Structure formats: C-alpha cells, structure tokens
Amino acid sequence: MAEIDLRGKTIKDSFCRDQCFEEVGIEDEAFDNEGFSWRKKSLKKVRIEESNDILPNETMNGPSMLGFSLTSPDLVICADSPVIPHNGTAETPDFIKNLKCGNAMASSFKISLDKGIDGMISEEEIARDETPVTKISALFPELQTSKQIRISRASIDLAESSRTTDKFQNDLGLPVISINSGGRDEAVIYGGIDFKGDSYFVGGNVMRTEAWASEGEGDCALYRSARVGNFSYKFESLEPGIYNVDLHFAEIIFTHGPPGMRVFDVFIQEEKVISGLDVYAQVGSHKPLILPDLKAFVNEKNGLSIRFEGVIGSPIVCGISVKRDSQAGFGSMEFLKEKESAQMGDHEPIEVANGSTKFAVEGELEKLQRNYELQHKELMETKKVLESVRREHDMKNKECQEAWMSLRELQNELMRKSMHVGSLAYAIEGQVKEKSRWFSSLRDLSRKFKLLKLEHSKLSNEASEWNKGLADMTEMATYIQSTINHKVELEKEKMDLEKEHSELKLKFIEGANERKELYNKVLELKGNIRVSCRCRPLNYEEIAVGASIAIDFESAKDGELIVKGNGAPKKVFKFDSIFSPQANQAEVFEDTAPFATSVLDGYNVCIFAYGQTGTGKTFTMEGTEEARGVNYRTLEELFRIMKDREQLYRYEISVSVLEVYNEQIRDLLLPTSQPGVAAKRLEIRQVAEGTHHVPGLVEARVSSMSEAWEVLQTGSNARAVGSTNANEHSSRSHCIHCVMVKGGI
Numbered sequence: 001m002a003e004i005d006l007r008g009k010t011i012k013d014s015f016c017r018d019q020c021f022e023e024v025g026i027e028d029e030a031f032d033n034e035g036f037s038w039r040k041k042s043l044k045k046v047r048i049e050e051s052n053d054i055l056p057n058e059t060m061n062g063p064s065m066l067g068f069s070l071t072s073p074d075l076v077i078c079a080d081s082p083v084i085p086h087n088g089t090a091e092t093p094d095f096i097k098n099l100k101c102g103n104a105m106a107s108s109f110k111i112s113l114d115k116g117i118d119g120m121i122s123e124e125e126i127a128r129d130e131t132p133v134t135k136i137s138a139l140f141p142e143l144q145t146s147k148q149i150r151i152s153r154a155s156i157d158l159a160e161s162s163r164t165t166d167k168f169q170n171d172l173g174l175p176v177i178s179i180n181s182g183g184r185d186e187a188v189i190y191g192g193i194d195f196k197g198d199s200y201f202v203g204g205n206v207m208r209t210e211a212w213a214s215e216g217e218g219d220c221a222l223y224r225s226a227r228v229g230n231f232s233y234k235f236e237s238l239e240p241g242i243y244n245v246d247l248h249f250a251e252i253i254f255t256h257g258p259p260g261m262r263v264f265d266v267f268i269q270e271e272k273v274i275s276g277l278d279v280y281a282q283v284g285s286h287k288p289l290i291l292p293d294l295k296a297f298v299n300e301k302n303g304l305s306i307r308f309e310g311v312i313g314s315p316i317v318c319g320i321s322v323k324r325d326s327q328a329g330f331g332s333m334e335f336l337k338e339k340e341s342a343q344m345g346d347h348e349p350i351e352v353a354n355g356s357t358k359f360a361v362e363g364e365l366e367k368l369q370r371n372y373e374l375q376h377k378e379l380m381e382t383k384k385v386l387e388s389v390r391r392e393h394d395m396k397n398k399e400c401q402e403a404w405m406s407l408r409e410l411q412n413e414l415m416r417k418s419m420h421v422g423s424l425a426y427a428i429e430g431q432v433k434e435k436s437r438w439f440s441s442l443r444d445l446s447r448k449f450k451l452l453k454l455e456h457s458k459l460s461n462e463a464s465e466w467n468k469g470l471a472d473m474t475e476m477a478t479y480i481q482s483t484i485n486h487k488v489e490l491e492k493e494k495m496d497l498e499k500e501h502s503e504l505k506l507k508f509i510e511g512a513n514e515r516k517e518l519y520n521k522v523l524e525l526k527g528n529i530r531v532s533c534r535c536r537p538l539n540y541e542e543i544a545v546g547a548s549i550a551i552d553f554e555s556a557k558d559g560e561l562i563v564k565g566n567g568a569p570k571k572v573f574k575f576d577s578i579f580s581p582q583a584n585q586a587e588v589f590e591d592t593a594p595f596a597t598s599v600l601d602g603y604n605v606c607i608f609a610y611g612q613t614g615t616g617k618t619f620t621m622e623g624t625e626e627a628r629g630v631n632y633r634t635l636e637e638l639f640r641i642m643k644d645r646e647q648l649y650r651y652e653i654s655v656s657v658l659e660v661y662n663e664q665i666r667d668l669l670l671p672t673s674q675p676g677v678a679a680k681r682l683e684i685r686q687v688a689e690g691t692h693h694v695p696g697l698v699e700a701r702v703s704s705m706s707e708a709w710e711v712l713q714t715g716s717n718a719r720a721v722g723s724t725n726a727n728e729h730s731s732r733s734h735c736i737h738c739v740m741v742k743g744g745i
C-alpha cells in the first residue's frame with residue numbers, strides 16, 4: 001500500500017502495487033476535486049513501496065510461497081493445498097504481455113473459455129469462428145472510419161496501437177497541437193507526432209511512472225506521464241473549423257486493477273463524446289488506449305474545450321492531439337457555419353453575389369443536404385448497429401469478465417494444486433528416504449534382535465542353571481537353617497545341660513562333700529588307726545627244718561590271733577583284720593584301698609608295715625612284678641579316682657622317696673644318694689599340728705602311674721641294703737614313699 005502525505009492530506013492508494021515512481025504534480029491553480037485547494041505548485045516523486053504481493057512479471061516461486069524450500073531436507077507434508085495469496089496480480093496473462101507498447105505483432109487477442117488465453121489470434125481461427133472466442137478488435141470496424149462517431153458509452157476501440165498509429169499517420173492531417181499530458185517540460189514523439197509539454201490544462205495532478213522505461217521504446221514515453229483528476233483543456237487560439245481529436249489513455253496508477261476503479265466521461269465542447277470509459281477494463285495497465293478522430297467543431301469565439309469528468313475515481317489522460325479534419329472541406333465549413341447559426345439562432349440568409357452563383361450554391365447546398373441526410377441516415381444505422389454491438393460487447397465483456405475470473409481462479413487453483421503436488425512429491429521423496437532409513441534401522445534391529453535372542457538363550461540356560469543352583473542353595477540354606485536351628489537348640493540344650501550340669505556339679509560337689517564327710521566318718525568309725533596282721537607262709541628253710549605255723553587261724557575271722565605255744569598257754573592278739581598266708585596282695589590291698597579316696601578328699605593318710613626282719617614288710621608294701629604290693633595298687637587307685645574326677649577337679653601329684661637309716665634321713669631321689677657317698681643331711685620339721693615337712697626334699701612331679709612308679713622304684717633301688725640272719729636281702733633301713741596331692745577345681 002502506498003501512502004502519500006501531501007501537505008497534511010493523506011492519500012491512500014491501495015491499488016498502486018507496481019514498482020513505479022509516481023510524481024504528483026500540484027498545480028498553482030485551485031484544485032478542488034477532493035475538496036482541497038493548492039496554492040503552490042510542486043512536484044513530488046514518490047516511490048511506491050514494494051508490495052508483498054507477487055509482481056506481474058515475476059516468476060512464481062513455489063518455495064517462497066510455501067514458506068520453505070522444496071529442496072530443503074526439512075520436508076513439510078502439506079495436508080492441504082498451499083494457500084496462495086489472492087491479490088489479483090498473481091500472474092500477467094500472456095495476452096496482456098503481448099499487448100506491450102510497440103509490439104507490432106500483436107494485432108488482437110482472444111479469450112477462449114475452452115482454450116484459455118493465448119493473446120494471439122490468426123485469421124484462420126477467426127474464420128473458424130470458434131465459440132466462445134471473441135475477437136474484440138473486430139467489434140468496432142466503424143471506429144476506423146473517418147466518420148464522426150459519438151461514443152455514447154464504453155464503446156472503445158481496442159485495436160492494437162500500431163495499427164491505430166498507422167491510421168493516425170495516414171488518415172489525419174498534420175496536427176495543430178499535440179500535448180504530452182502530465183509531461184510539463186517533456187516533449188515526446190509518438191507516432192511521428194511531436195507532443196509538446198503539458199499546457200492548456202485547468203486543474204488536475206501529474207502522475208508519472210518509470211515502469212515502461214525498460215521497454216526501450218521511445219513511443220512509450222507519452223504514456224509515462226498523465227494528468228489525473230477533474231481537469232479540462234482549453235485551446236483558444238484555434239481557427240474555426242472541424243477538428244479531429246485523438247485522446248491517448250493508459251492506466252499507470254491502478255496497474256493491478258480491478259476494473260471499475262477509474263471510470264470517467266469526456267466532454268468536447270461540453271458535449272459528452274465518451275461515457276463511462278474504464279481504461280483498465282479495456283486494455284489493462286500500461287497499455288495504450290487511443291480514441292482517435294473525435295470530432296470537434298471550433299468557432300471563432302469559444303475555441304476548443306476538452307473536459308474530463310470522473311464517474312468513479314479521477315479521470316486520466318496521457319496525451320491529446322488536435323488535427324484539422326482535412327476531409328471536411330468547404331462543405332464542412334458551411335455545415336459548421338450553419339451549425340453555429342443554428343446554435344446561435346442566426347437565421348440570416350446567405351448572401352449570394354449573382355444568380356448563377358446562387359443556383360450553383362443552391363445546387364451544391366442541396367447536394368450537401370442530401371449528402372448530409374444520407375450520412376445522417378447512415379449515422380443512425382451505424383448507431384443502431386453500434387448499439388447492438390455495444391450490447392453484444394457488454395454481454396461478451398461480462399462473459400469475458402466471468403471467464404477471466406473463473407480462469408484466474410482455475411489458475412490459482414492449478415497453482416495451488418501444483419504446489420501441493422510439488423510438496424507431495426517432496427513428501428514422497430522424503431517418505432522414501434525415511435522408508436530407506438527405516439529399512440536400514442529394521443535390518444540393524446533384526447541383527448540386534450538375533451544377537452539378543454542368542455544372548456537371551458544363553459542367559460536362559462544360565463538362568464536355569466542359576467535356578468538349579470538357587471534351588472540347591474535354597475535347600476542348603478534350609479539345611480543350614482535347620483542345622484543352625486538344631487545347633488541353636490543344641491546350644492540351648494547345651495546351655496540347659498551346662499546349667500543343669502553346673503547345678504548337678506554343685507549338687508555333686510555338695511554330694512561329694514557330703515559323701516566325703518560321710519566316707520571319712522565311716523573311716524573314722526572304722527578307726528583312724530587300723531592295724532592288720534599278715535602272716536607269711538613258711539619259707540623253704542623253715543619248711544626244710546620242719547617248722548610249722550604256730551598261729552591258729554580258725555579264730556582269725558573275728559580279728560583274734562591265737563598263737564599256739566609249744567606246751568605253753570595260748571596267746572591271743574586282737575587286730576582290725578588278719579590275713580592268713582593264703583591271702584594274696586589284692587586281698588590285703590582291699591583294706592587300704594579306701595585311703596586313696598581319702599587322700600584325694602584332702603586327708604593325710606599313712607600306711608606303713610611293721611615287723612621283724614624277714615616277715616614280709618617289703619613284700620607287702622612293694623611286692624614283686626607279678627604280685628604288686630600296697631604302694632603300687634594305692635597309686636593305681638589314686639590315678640583311677642583322679643581320672644574319674646578330672647571333670648570336676650584338677651590334681652597335681654609329686655612324689656618323694658627318703659630313707660631313715662642309722663637315725664639319718666636320706667633323699668633317695670638325689671643322684672648322690674648312692675651308697676658310700678655322703679648324703680645331704682635332712683631334718684624333719686613340724687610345720688603345723690600333726691603335719692611334718694622335710695625341707696629340701698626332692699619332690700618329683702609326675703603325671704601318670706608309670707612315671708610315679710618309676711620314680712618310686714628309682715628311690716627304692718637306692719636303699720641301703722644288707723643281709724640279716726633272718727633275711728638274706730634285708731633292707732636294714734626304713735624307706736618312706738611320700739605322695740603329695742594338690743587338688744583344685
């Protein structure tokens with residue numbers, strides 16, 4: 001939209017869409033076409049802003065219309081036809097292009113509803129009379145004659161300019177005056193006629209365009225400027241006579257139509273000679289429209305007046321050429337005079353010089369009158385024909401308009417469809433590429449799926465194995481849990497048992513203590529000191545001499561020992577127990593065995609044998625290897641009881657062996673305690689009441705029966721031995737085996 005601010009007044013021209021410069025000439029004269037008055041002449045050249053719409057000669061660019069590049073990889077799939085802006089200027093039909101100024105080849109154009117518009121028509125096609133083809137140039141043959149024709153309405157000759165130009169040059173005489181309207185200081189030559197700068201005008205503005213500059217045709221210069229507005233031309237210096245007026249029109253403002261934007265009338269000598277002229281509707285924009293040979297009668301008084309009056313919008317004219325009517329001649333001059341006389345009411349008769357001349361003039365006048373009547377009749381007929389042609393033209397024009405609009409809609413629809421097809425093609429291309437990518441992705445996914453399937457199979461096998469292992473683990477866990485539970489239960493039972501054991505132990509200890517007390521009370525009841533008598537059997541010597549045993553053992557069962565005397569009275573001795581010669585070592589030990597228990601109960605016990613030499617003390621206490629004596633058996637019993645009590649008590653046992661010989665104490669476990677070697681002197685000291693101790697006595701720690709017995713044997717072997725009369729191997733000393741027991745819990 002071009003918006004031109006002219007001295008505070010805003011003129012909006014929504015239809016100036018061409019890329020032209022427009023000069024708005026503002027004249028000094030008052031110009032009240034739109035109610036404004038201009039006091040100062042100025043010329044303002046305004047560049048019409050370039051519209052966003054598509055220019056007529058511009059190739060339609062699909063991507064630009066779509067808003068994206070069709071070659072772009074960014075594919076847009078159109079769901080519907082692309083929207084093409086309707087601006088009425090989407091494309092310049094070819095027939096209009098062919099009607100460019102100076103195109104001598106374009107003689108006419110045709111509009112065919114079934115063949116479209118091709119701008120050119122051949123005579124053959126005209127001859128075939130293709131329906132509904134309208135050859136517009138053929139509609140107005142009368143306009144090419146030199147007869148005076150008053151065009152009542154839009155009966156416009158649409159003949160091509162060159163053809164008109166030829167007629168213009170051939171039929172007309174020399175122009176009296178030619179004006180380049182709007183070109184104030186520009187003289188141009190068009191059709192061999194020199195058009196002077198614009199003058200003789202009253203009112204109006206000047207409009208200019210550079211749109212035709214690219215044509216390179218000099219004739220177009222006439223149409224680069226125009227006078228616009230309600231204006232008139234007044235030529236006062238013309239000689240009286242009949243003139244032909246050629247009017248040059250071109251639409252240089254409403255270049256994109258539509259028709260009906262500018263409709264105006266033309267008055268010559270205040271008689272309407274053109275009615276309802278719409279240049280754009282007739283020839284389009286930038287196309288010359290020449291209306292030639294408009295008759296004008298000029299008298300001496302008024303001159304020539306040409307006035308343009310707008311019906312819709314402002315009139316426009318590019319050039320005016322006034323020529324004498326060379327064919328009018330004298331008769332025409334007389335007719336002009338008569339016409340003037342009729343108009344002015346002058347009925348004075350024509351003065352004649354002589355009679356013959358009068359007759360000649362009258363004859364000539366009659367001839368002219370007949371000629372005039374014929375021409376008038378012909379004119380009436382022509383008017384009728386013209387009227388019928390005009391109606392037909394209006395009808396055809398209406399059809400053409402409708403066809404043109406329909407064609408443009410079809411073209412637009414075709415363009416939209418083409419664009420849509422193009423977008424679909426690119427969409428398909430994109431889809432094909434997308435499909436290719438999808439296939440590629442599908443292949444990759446298939447390979448991955450196979451690999452995943454293999455991996456899944458492998459994992460399934462591993463999972464089954466893991467399930468088996470898990471079952472085993474579960475079973476094992478169950479077993480472990482049950483074992484743990486069992487262990488817990490056992491531990492609990494153990495704790496209970498330990499608790500019970502502790503309780504039992506305490507009870508046992510209490511019982512043991514009680515038993516010990518009772519046991520020792522029994523022993524005390526039996527006697528703390530008990531004396532037994534053992535009689536040895538007779539030895540070989542005694543048997544050899546015929547000796548016999550003088551003891552009566554019949555009463556020995558009651559503890560009484562009766563010694564039979566050879567003739568002397570019997571002697572009776574009382575003992576706790578008496579062992580006959582038949583009593584073996586085990587039977588003797590039975591009486592001393594309880595003392596082992598008393599020792600481990602913490603009591604001091606002493607077992608010793610007393611008797612004459614050779615009576616069997618050593619045999620009873622030590623015995624032989626085959627028949628162990630009391631010492632050996634007591635030690636065995638001691639270790640047995642210790643073993644029985646090892647869960648309750650801990651015992652430490654040490655042994656010492658000493659000898660009392662010649663009132664001296666000798667440690668038999670010392671290595672030096674050998675016969676003949678001076679022994680260390682030991683003394684017996686009382687450490688407590690009833691308790692004696694020999695300081696410095698060797699105490700050998702033993703842990704078993706064998707060790708204890710070996711130590712005791714070592715000491716026994718170290719005894720001082722000798723022989724007596726009664727005993728070949730008499731020990732001649734007192735040997736003491738000491739067994740010390742330390743007990744604890």
Ligand SMILES: Nc1ncnc2c1ncn2[C@@H]1O[C@H](COP(=O)(O)OP(=O)(O)OP(=O)(O)O)[C@@H](O)[C@H]1O
Pocket residue numbers: 535536537539581611612613614615616617618619620724726727729730731732
């Ligand atoms: N009950 C017995 N049965 C068989 N033989 C015996 C018995 N008592 C002692 N004798 C034997 O009598 C002999 C003398 O015994 P033994 O040496 O034990 O007497 P003793 O009392 O120790 O003598 P001394 O005091 O002189 O050492 C030994 O040969 C021994 O074997």
